[in-house]
Amino acid sequence: MARFPFSAIVGQDEMKLALLIAAVDPSIGGVMVFGDRGTGKSTAARALAALLPPIQVVEGCRFGCAPGHAGACPGACTGGKAVKRPVPFVDLPLGATEDRLLGALDLERALRTGERVYEPGLLARAHRGFLYIDEINLLEDHLVDLLLDVAASGENVVEREGLSVRHAARFVLIGSGNPEEGELRPQLLDRFGLSVDVRTPKAIEDRVEIMRRCAAHDADSAAFAAHWAQEDDKVLQQIARGQRKLARIEVPDALMADAAGLCSAVGVDGLRGELTLMRASRAYAALKGAKAVRREHLVAVAPLALRHRLRRDVLDESGSSARIERALVEHLA
Numbered sequence: 648m649a650r651f652p653f654s655a656i657v658g659q660d661e662m663k664l665a666l667l668i669a670a671v672d673p674s675i676g677g678v679m680v681f682g683d684r685g686t687g688k689s690t691a692a693r694a695l696a697a698l699l700p701p702i703q704v705v706e707g708c709r710f711g712c713a714p715g716h717a718g719a720c721p722g723a724c725t726g727g728k729a730v731k732r733p734v735p736f737v738d739l740p741l742g743a744t745e746d747r748l749l750g751a752l753d754l755e756r757a758l759r760t761g762e763r764v765y766e767p768g769l770l771a772r773a774h775r776g777f778l779y780i781d782e783i784n785l786l787e788d789h790l791v792d793l794l795l796d797v798a799a800s801g802e803n804v805v806e807r808e809g810l811s812v813r814h815a816a817r818f819v820l821i822g823s824g825n826p827e828e829g830e831l832r833p834q835l836l837d838r839f840g841l842s843v844d845v846r847t848p849k850a851i852e853d854r855v856e857i858m859r860r861c862a863a864h865d866a867d868s869a870a871f872a873a874h875w876a877q878e879d880d881k882v883l884q885q886i887a888r889g890q891r892k893l894a895r896i897e898v899p900d901a902l903m904a905d906a907a908g909l910c911s912a913v914g915v916d917g918l919r920g921e922l923t924l925m926r927a928s929r930a931y932a933a934l935k936g937a938k939a940v941r942r943e944h945l946v947a948v949a950p951l952a953l954r955h956r957l958r959r960d961v962l963d964e965s966g967s968s969a970r971i972e973r974a975l976v977e978h979l980a
């Protein structure tokens with residue numbers, strides 16, 4: 648069955664925005680998705696991965712190298728033929744081990760032939776694509792820590808069992824979790840670039856529209872995809888333009904002052920919040936085709952960049968989103 652088109656997803660505006668920002672600037676540091684079960688948290692991410700143009704890889708390389716890449720590859724793949732492959736979307740299975748994630752010594756081969764060969768893991772498979780982790784709050788802290796390290800550095804370094812391997816692993820990390828089933832430690836949460844809320848739509852007409860589109864997709868997925876192809880193409884053009892423009896987007900001093908003021912007003916510790924807020928604003932401005940970051944860009948991305956970094960305020964029982972909205976009105980109105 649053909650994929651569900653990205654532009655046919657009803658609602659989920661924050662999720663779609665975060666994904667577009669991450670597609671324009673993958674260094675933003677991943678997206679944490681909060682939401683109840685059964686809200687289709689991974690649908691938009693899957694749809695976006697499937698929408699992106701196929702990537703060129705060296706044929707037979709298990710590390711997903713681009714032809715003519717400059718970095719070292721443990722597979723020594725230089726000179727291989729180029730082939731096209733869909734943008735990887737790797738779903739981390741529940742209970743995945745460190746070996747499965749990072750890759751490990753191929754034990755069977757070691758026993759059979761005495762050769763010590765490294766078998767790449769899921770991080771290698773996710774290179775140049777997406778790594779999706781459902782219920783990341785159930786994953787052991789040290790694995791989350793490790794994933795965030797690799798996502799930030801773009802490189803997987805394995806030094807154990809007499810192995811010494813490093814390979815490129817640049818991917819957009821997407822974690823999902825239901826806040827009612829245990830929370831991620833704040834230190835880990837803070838390392839995600841953006842966070843979004845995915846809720847079941849409340850409006851009846853939205854729910855009816857979702858049912859209508861799912862039924863059309865189930866009945867004839869190819870025709871449904873064709874119907875949305877033009878809209879999906881517009882999204883693709885928008886991302887491509889954003890990627891081209893990103894490096895040239897200016898950030899006026901006044902906007903940096905706005906960002907710093909906002910972070911201090913809502914009580915965000917450390918510099919990560921401010922830096923992510925500026926980065927996300929730039930990526931959003933690039934998506935919008937602007938030359939410089941404007942206040943409206945900052946306002947649009949502030950909840951995504953800051954919501955998961957707020958200090959608990961015992962005197963303020965309103966939710967994180969409400970606190971940010973209020974600070975935006977008070978400081979940037």
Ligand SMILES: [Zn+2]
Nearest residue numbers: 708712720724
């Ligand atoms: Zn390679």
